[in-house]
Amino acid sequence: GDALVDHHRGLRQGAPEVVFGEGKTSDQILRIAEGLLNAGSNMLATRLDADKASALMKVFPDAEYDPLGRTLTIVRHPPQSTGLGTVLVVCAGTSDLPVAREAATTARMFGNAVEELVDVGVAGLHRLLAHLDRLRSASVIIAVAGMEGALPSVIGGLVAAPVIAVPTSVGYGAALGGVAALLGMLNSCAGGITVVNIDNGYGAACAANRINRRPQP
Amino acid sequence: GDALVDHHRGLRQGAPEVVFGEGKTSDQILRIAEGLLNAGSNMLATRLDADKASALMKVFPDAEYDPLGRTLTIVRHPPQSTGLGTVLVVCAGTSDLPVAREAATTARMFGNAVEELVDVGVAGLHRLLAHLDRLRSASVIIAVAGMEGALPSVIGGLVAAPVIAVPTSVGYGAALGGVAALLGMLNSCAGGITVVNIDNGYGAACAANRINRRPQP
Amino acid sequence: GDALVDHHRGLRQGAPEVVFGEGKTSDQILRIAEGLLNAGSNMLATRLDADKASALMKVFPDAEYDPLGRTLTIVRHPPQSTGLGTVLVVCAGTSDLPVAREAATTARMFGNAVEELVDVGVAGLHRLLAHLDRLRSASVIIAVAGMEGALPSVIGGLVAAPVIAVPTSVGYGAALGGVAALLGMLNSCAGGITVVNIDNGYGAACAANRINRRPQP
Amino acid sequence: GDALVDHHRGLRQGAPEVVFGEGKTSDQILRIAEGLLNAGSNMLATRLDADKASALMKVFPDAEYDPLGRTLTIVRHPPQSTGLGTVLVVCAGTSDLPVAREAATTARMFGNAVEELVDVGVAGLHRLLAHLDRLRSASVIIAVAGMEGALPSVIGGLVAAPVIAVPTSVGYGAALGGVAALLGMLNSCAGGITVVNIDNGYGAACAANRINRRPQP
Amino acid sequence: GDALVDHHRGLRQGAPEVVFGEGKTSDQILRIAEGLLNAGSNMLATRLDADKASALMKVFPDAEYDPLGRTLTIVRHPPQSTGLGTVLVVCAGTSDLPVAREAATTARMFGNAVEELVDVGVAGLHRLLAHLDRLRSASVIIAVAGMEGALPSVIGGLVAAPVIAVPTSVGYGAALGGVAALLGMLNSCAGGITVVNIDNGYGAACAANRINRRPQP
Amino acid sequence: GDALVDHHRGLRQGAPEVVFGEGKTSDQILRIAEGLLNAGSNMLATRLDADKASALMKVFPDAEYDPLGRTLTIVRHPPQSTGLGTVLVVCAGTSDLPVAREAATTARMFGNAVEELVDVGVAGLHRLLAHLDRLRSASVIIAVAGMEGALPSVIGGLVAAPVIAVPTSVGYGAALGGVAALLGMLNSCAGGITVVNIDNGYGAACAANRINRRPQP
Amino acid sequence: GDALVDHHRGLRQGAPEVVFGEGKTSDQILRIAEGLLNAGSNMLATRLDADKASALMKVFPDAEYDPLGRTLTIVRHPPQSTGLGTVLVVCAGTSDLPVAREAATTARMFGNAVEELVDVGVAGLHRLLAHLDRLRSASVIIAVAGMEGALPSVIGGLVAAPVIAVPTSVGYGAALGGVAALLGMLNSCAGGITVVNIDNGYGAACAANRINRRPQP
Amino acid sequence: GDALVDHHRGLRQGAPEVVFGEGKTSDQILRIAEGLLNAGSNMLATRLDADKASALMKVFPDAEYDPLGRTLTIVRHPPQSTGLGTVLVVCAGTSDLPVAREAATTARMFGNAVEELVDVGVAGLHRLLAHLDRLRSASVIIAVAGMEGALPSVIGGLVAAPVIAVPTSVGYGAALGGVAALLGMLNSCAGGITVVNIDNGYGAACAANRINRRPQP
Numbered sequence A, B, C, D, E, F, G, H: 001g002d003a004l005v006d007h008h009r010g011l012r013q014g015a016p017e018v019v020f021g022e023g024k025t026s027d028q029i030l031r032i033a034e035g036l037l038n039a040g041s042n043m044l045a046t047r048l049d050a051d052k053a054s055a056l057m058k059v060f061p062d063a064e065y066d067p068l069g070r071t072l073t074i075v076r077h078p079p080q081s082t083g084l085g086t087v088l089v090v091c092a093g094t095s096d097l098p099v100a101r102e103a104a105t106t107a108r109m110f111g112n113a114v115e116e117l118v119d120v121g122v123a124g125l126h127r128l129l130a131h132l133d134r135l136r137s138a139s140v141i142i143a144v145a146g147m148e149g150a151l152p153s154v155i156g157g158l159v160a161a162p163v164i165a166v167p168t169s170v171g172y173g174a175a176l177g178g179v180a181a182l183l184g185m186l187n188s189c190a191g192g193i194t195v196v197n198i199d200n201g202y203g204a205a206c207a208a209n210r211i212n213r214r215p216q217p
């Protein structure tokens, strides 16, 4: 079975092992971080509360914490650029920003050039249409939206690039914690939209990274 | 309790009693129709199969059947015009046409001026934007869509008039028989969209009629 | 694309941009409020906790806070009357009052004449029937109910005006956080009832406003 | 363990073993019927298609088949009267009649006096209110309704007797095959409504029978 | 409409207006209580936290609070006995006790003789079978159970009396907050079991009272 | 990776490759059967319609078809006995028989001694209690039930052996196609009940076989 | 608004308008096909029954029909190659083949090099591991699986390329028509898996095409 | 009925009465513990918070508390060994550890030899394949996994022993609190996997114990 196991995940996927902060104590994360940094890695922790973050920043003064996206990053070696195009993270409303930011930070940590476009929900189309050029020049688009989750469908009809849809848990009542947006995106009438889990900005960035770093001839 | 009951439903709601064709035999409908026509009413039957319709048309040569919307109408007295504006029925795809047609026919039978706009789904925005004038001059808009049901949100952002959203059961898999579209519409980010049951073109027309015939000073 | 974008949402929909208070800090709302008021707008914040409200009221002494409906309003210019009839907000039980109040306040801020009718649930019909005249003279009715959500069906059978149904999350167990009431309303046996999201008093008022301010010839 | 088993179900529950016709061939039912009749029982088969019924009626000329309620009954010994009051079966619309009829026939076979009241849905209250006396003189009420299932709540507020609510699968879309009516009835704002499974007229009659034959001092 | 409204709910249903404590402040409940007591009523408050209860008990020293069932009762006039048999409240496990107790207290306040039987879940049948006599001599049985909710089916097969099933939210995971127990009870293979909402001990007692006080000739 | 693949599934799991008949033509099954038989295997086909079965039986006169369990078996070499105890398949009602039979036939084909116990639903406990000895002497019990699915809980409390619960799709309405029974079984108050998919008699037999053939020292 | 509409969808997305065959008559498809072919397009119809296909093949003798994937293709101009790598379509079981084939045919029609890998479900890992080289050399992987839908997670851990997961409706009971597989894929523990609708082989191919044709410098 | 009741549950199931700590005060648990210990039993409390545990440990200094699995054990008499093989508890990720630990501790308290294998999720197959020998020598395997819950399918294909799958509530969004993992496991393509409730490590251990202590000739 050895031939199967000789590639560690970092090499296989171009993605460092990322720490999922939720449900871990700052002590646990500290120990993991030390291990990763000693091994020469950069580090990304997601879903990290401000409390845990400040405990970590006392130990690692070069750490950066983004309270909006709830990510903490420690960059010792600038991530190797993927050499391809731009990952554009678009989001419908300001309430979707935490998820969009998690996606953007993750994609950057994987070496992608990332741009962000905020508050372009479909109930005010002119806001989106004002940015057609940026939409059409992106290499991959991550479209983040809660409530009815219509943004990816509209974008999917405007561009030829891959569109990764991220439903968010923004909304109440029949939003069902993001299930409404999820179902909307899965049933997009724009062909070729793909979807990740609710609030999964991290996963969308991983997918964008898989797309954007290909091919490496 | 008499004061409560002296208005028959026609007067109270501006809507004639409509026959729901599903689950009734053509004989049953025949007898209902004779009763209504003898009482001086026009008649509308919805959800009527072609078979039952042709049986009825042998008895009522002035009946008209629409195989797409599956409605049969017998008009002995032109419906009294509501005197207000136009009800515009808009639908996303050709598969949504049966529901849109049921809405249009019902609204016409209630005395409304009705226009229809087809195949303007949000994955090709230019199709919708090409009709901005018609959208903005309508008195009430009925927006019919299946799959992710995003059409009413986009229309709701473009016009100030009332928008009634009708989810359809068009789609498969995670469309969940129209539930995805229904949830999308209930969570519309465009304020003031209201929603009726899945495939309920009839109900949307009733609501449009309630709106369009007011006020009657 | 310019012709599409030259109308800001206020003009298009007759509704000022309303601040959704949930998930925003009082500082964030303060800054938004200053922007709106400086631009000459009135302001409505919904879903606002008492804590945030009192922080805002220190800065804006003319603000009014309704702890029941959780709305804060700052009116610098009396809203322009719509010139049409009355929006009647009816609710089934006292637990539904917060949602009813959100609807009433929102509709008033949009320039509508608003009346309220409370505690007229269908398990004690005489309470509702005692108000037939007010029901029948309203221009639009917003019917708010939790649990089985039967109120709009009963009202829909008594009046010819548009009825907007608002399910609330009142109830427990099989109420499923308002889904039972929502489904009940979508399946109303009274033709022409339309529905908004669970607890969405704001959306119901937006819809009532779309209806009540038409036509503007 | 013998003391537990010496009462056969008929004695314990006052209900003869009833044959559930669905999924059985007419041959199978024939053999069961012969067994029951030879043992001196009357027989009730529910959920029986017209085809199977006519096969059985050739063998048992005294059998009676009700195509609406889909029940077949063979009465060799008039069921012993329960000696208490009347079971009133009320239903909202004509589409609910099959379930109401199954309930009525079952209750009669158990020896209850049964009355029926049809087409008194809550969207036209006067229809129900015209029968207040019959409602208030019943010993047990079985209230059958599909769609939003509001009928039992309204009845529960008008009478002091037990009300058994039967949701039906009548409706489409968000009716979810009767789940909307079921949830509505479980969340009734009228205290003391109890509920049986969707379309379970048989079960409602069993419950009414349990109530109506008590006490037997 | 007057003939419809001259009976207040107490007379119609034999049940005093009960105060639902959840979501009300102790001040609100205080005012309601004063009104009820001044009008000569007894009072029952359900779903009342210990904090609110002790505030009320300072004002009404004759109030009694049950922390398990979370009910507060003030009895100024012993409730009029129903004159029929015993309401037996049975529950599967100790975690179901709060709901069982709410049912028992409510039924007592309505004038019923009430007995309780605890911890007789179906995974240890001998516990239930040891009480066959009490089960068979009850006039109405309220069967309370969470998790798979099998208790009412087993009891329904052992007795001829009415059985009201109350699902509880006891359990986790696939218990779905009581939905598993609710579905189990609705699908009971014992004919004539009726069901109320999850955790609705109050509603079960109302139903038992409707049954137990009949007939009043 | 070779060490991983040198055991074919038959050896690894003690189960021959079984043909799932649904969705295959009789021609396809014929070809698969020939392959298996030529390779020296016995064969079991599940979910096989009578039509396809008779086509196969013309080619394989030694095949046996069970129309109830819808299995076809061709035994060329008697399956090697597992040498442990008996697998007892118990089912609640006659409608559950097809699933019980699929389980029994599958377990037999895997070399297990199998017994069956039918129509012992929990609404008539004496039927089950009459067989305590057989229940207590079984090595593994497969308990098959639809509707509320309470049978495994009751059995689990009576025996110490492993109990595998199989929910069936028997029932209607709130049975939700077997989901009610499935949830009931997952929430069994009897510790140590395990569950397989709805109607999955095949899977239950595979699990019983895994248990019953251990250990093979 | 003109600048928005001057790109027809073919140019924008690299995908010809594809005909969705379900719910269309062969006459309707015939007319659409003639239009497309006259305009110089190739044509792909999906979800096409064999009956409709043979009607079309009489008119278009160069059409090719795949009864497994239910696609009909008419290629007048070989699709322009995307110039990038291979799209590898992998499926878990033979029952998933129709969806896999729809994906493969669609991707080929868009000009992609396509390979297929069948029957490599995770219950027999060696089957998948035997093809590690093909998995690792693909440019994009479409992983098709029903039941528990675990295949994409396992593949996602083995390769660095983009993985598009397609849940299928294969399975029964708790498979919930593909929802179980869909949820499994959305919750993949392998980072960067994206998902399309149940049975949506077409959509997966559109997404793969968006990925595989980039960049076009 | 006596013969039915003479075996207390410990004897019948080989499992001591275990205290479910959730929802009980430390005082209540204290009293239960005293009763059990005085009766000569060992004691296991599950779902116990650290606070309650330390209160108990002051009274019972020989108690041991595991904060990860949230179990407290008091062993006065070493549990009697089952004499059969090893129960292997395998879990996919570190977040699944609490459930795995609850299973391991419970199985040990029942007298089983238990081993644990952690962090062998299917997105990194080599981690699992490195332990093939331990997997294949276990007598029963408990496979614990959240998110998509694919681990039991992969293990089920690698071993012939019984595999009990435990879904966990680990995950977010479309994980639906463990329902996604539960559905995945119920639809496992590996024959003979059985499943317990979400997070039910205790139940899995009970099932493993039922399997592992058989036969006792």
Ligand SMILES: Nc1ncnc2c1ncn2[C@@H]1O[C@H](COP(=O)(O)O)[C@@H](O)[C@H]1O
Pocket: B017, B018, B019, B020, B021, B046, B047, B200, B202, B203, C189, C190, C191, D093, D094, D095
């Ligand atoms: N297509 C439709 N969808 C929903 N409700 C309808 C439809 N057509 C008619 N109805 C309603 O059904 C009633 C007639 O039902 P029925 O008496 O069964 O024919 C009408 O008064 C309408 O309220």
Ligand SMILES: Nc1ncnc2c1ncn2[C@@H]1O[C@H](COP(=O)(O)O)[C@@H](O)[C@H]1O
Pocket: D017, D018, D019, D020, D021, D046, D047, D200, D202, D203, E189, E190, E191, F094, F095
């Ligand atoms: N319409 C019905 N709905 C639900 N249960 C029924 C119905 N009719 C009969 N039953 C029940 O089914 C049992 C007979 O089932 P079977 O032995 O399969 O004929 C009766 O004893 C009743 O408990």
Ligand SMILES: Nc1ncnc2c1ncn2[C@@H]1O[C@H](COP(=O)(O)O)[C@@H](O)[C@H]1O
Pocket: F017, F018, F019, F020, F021, F046, F047, F200, F202, F203, G093, G094, G095, H189, H190, H191
């Ligand atoms: N009744 C059944 N339910 C579920 N799975 C089955 C059943 N019968 C056979 N199988 C499984 O289906 C596989 C054969 O599938 P196939 O290759 O499509 O014939 C067998 O190896 C079993 O794993």
Ligand SMILES: Nc1ncnc2c1ncn2[C@@H]1O[C@H](COP(=O)(O)O)[C@@H](O)[C@H]1O
Pocket: A189, A190, A191, B094, B095, G017, G018, G019, G020, G021, G046, G047, G200, G202, G203
């Ligand atoms: N198998 C399929 N699944 C989902 N969408 C499809 C499929 N085949 C075609 N489509 C979409 O349906 C559109 C054509 O729909 P229509 O105009 O109704 O033929 C195409 O442009 C695609 O977007």
Ligand SMILES: [Mg+2]
Pocket: A092, A093, A094, A119, A121
């Ligand atoms: Mg915004």
Ligand SMILES: [Mg+2]
Pocket: B092, B093, B094, B119, B121
């Ligand atoms: Mg179209």
Ligand SMILES: [Mg+2]
Pocket: C092, C093, C094, C119, C121
């Ligand atoms: Mg009230």
Ligand SMILES: [Mg+2]
Pocket: D092, D093, D094, D119, D121
């Ligand atoms: Mg009617």
Ligand SMILES: [Mg+2]
Pocket: E092, E093, E094, E119, E121
């Ligand atoms: Mg207990």
Ligand SMILES: [Mg+2]
Pocket: F092, F093, F094, F119, F121
């Ligand atoms: Mg039976």
Ligand SMILES: [Mg+2]
Pocket: G092, G093, G094, G119, G121
């Ligand atoms: Mg296979």
Ligand SMILES: [Mg+2]
Pocket: H092, H093, H094, H119, H121
């Ligand atoms: Mg891990």
